[in-house]
Amino acid sequence: MGEDKKIIKPITQAQKILLEAKNLTHEFDYKLFENINFTLQEKQTIAIIGKSGSGKSTLLNILSSLLEPKFGKVNYNNQNIYKLNKNTLLKIRRDDFGIIFQAHYLFRGFSANDNLKIATLLSENEIDEKLLKKLEIDFVINQGVGELSGGQQQRLSIARVLTKKPKIIFADEPTGNLDKTTAQIVMDRLHEYVRENNSGMILVTHEDDLAMQCDKVYKLENLELKELK
Numbered sequence: 053m054g055e056d057k058k059i060i061k062p063i064t065q066a067q068k069i070l071l072e073a074k075n076l077t078h079e080f081d082y083k084l085f086e087n088i089n090f091t092l093q094e095k096q097t098i099a100i101i102g103k104s105g106s107g108k109s110t111l112l113n114i115l116s117s118l119l120e121p122k123f124g125k126v127n128y129n130n131q132n133i134y135k136l137n138k139n140t141l142l143k144i145r146r147d148d149f150g151i152i153f154q155a156h157y158l159f160r161g162f163s164a165n166d167n168l169k170i171a172t173l174l175s176e177n178e179i180d181e182k183l184l185k186k187l188e189i190d191f192v193i194n195q196g197v198g199e200l201s202g203g204q205q206q207r208l209s210i211a212r213v214l215t216k217k218p219k220i221i222f223a224d225e226p227t228g229n230l231d232k233t234t235a236q237i238v239m240d241r242l243h244e245y246v247r248e249n250n251s252g253m254i255l256v257t258h259e260d261d262l263a264m265q266c267d268k269v270y271k272l273e274n275l276e277l278k279e280l281k
């Protein structure tokens with residue numbers, strides 16, 4: 053009698069949805085986008101490209117809880133973040149959302165190290181020395197923020213955000229001040245972080261080659277979000 057053969061089936065589990073936006077519409081002086089739907093899954097990276105002024109940063113602000121849309125909703129943990137009470141929203145923004153914008157919001161009177169320590173105090177995580185080395189800022193860590201170059205400040209703000217271990221990274225031109233090689237180093241770290249932490253990332257960029265390294269690429273154009281990849 054032959055042995056029972058066990059057939060091991062691959063488990064095809066649906067990826068968890070991290071963020072879901074429905075019917076987003078927004079305008080300032082003119083309409084920027086209308087009825088946009090958007091989903092970010094665990095371990096997924098999504099790039100948003102488009103012409104200057106098309107509304108990419110505005111969309112990222114809305115997705116990251118910083119700007120309430122004129123219409124539509126943004127769901128995180130199945131709840132519309134704009135219907136949450138202020139303290140709950142602040143907690144999500146502090147603990148779960150890692151916002152990397154062009155204005156770094158670093159504390160300028162403090163050293164680079166102090167800026168990182170603030171993130172460790174908020175999250176009870178350690179400063180990741182290896183990450184600082186990979187980002188090539190380990191040797192400026194004791195300098196004041198004001199003494200760092202623009203690109204070093206940018207990488208410090210990225211290190212600070214990653215120290216928090218966010219569930220979702222929202223990055224608006226995170227490599228804007230960097231040369232091509234350093235920009236790639238930073239992007240590699242962000243992708244690595246997402247993979248290793250079951251996180252997700254939404255990246256706004258003008259760099260098509262950096263966008264194409266993401267799992268999905270959308271172009272904001274004519275009020276719509278068109279899927280390019």
Ligand SMILES: Nc1ncnc2c1ncn2[C@@H]1O[C@H](COP(=O)(O)OP(=O)(O)OP(=O)(O)O)[C@@H](O)[C@H]1O
Nearest residue numbers: 080081084102103104105106107108109110111258
């Ligand atoms: N807070 C605001 N109040 C009024 N108008 C705004 C505000 N924020 C953005 N806008 C306008 O909305 C439009 C889209 O701006 P946004 O920064 O979202 O574009 P973008 O696609 O990110 O541009 P860029 O690629 O140049 O950064 C612009 O015309 C801008 O002036």
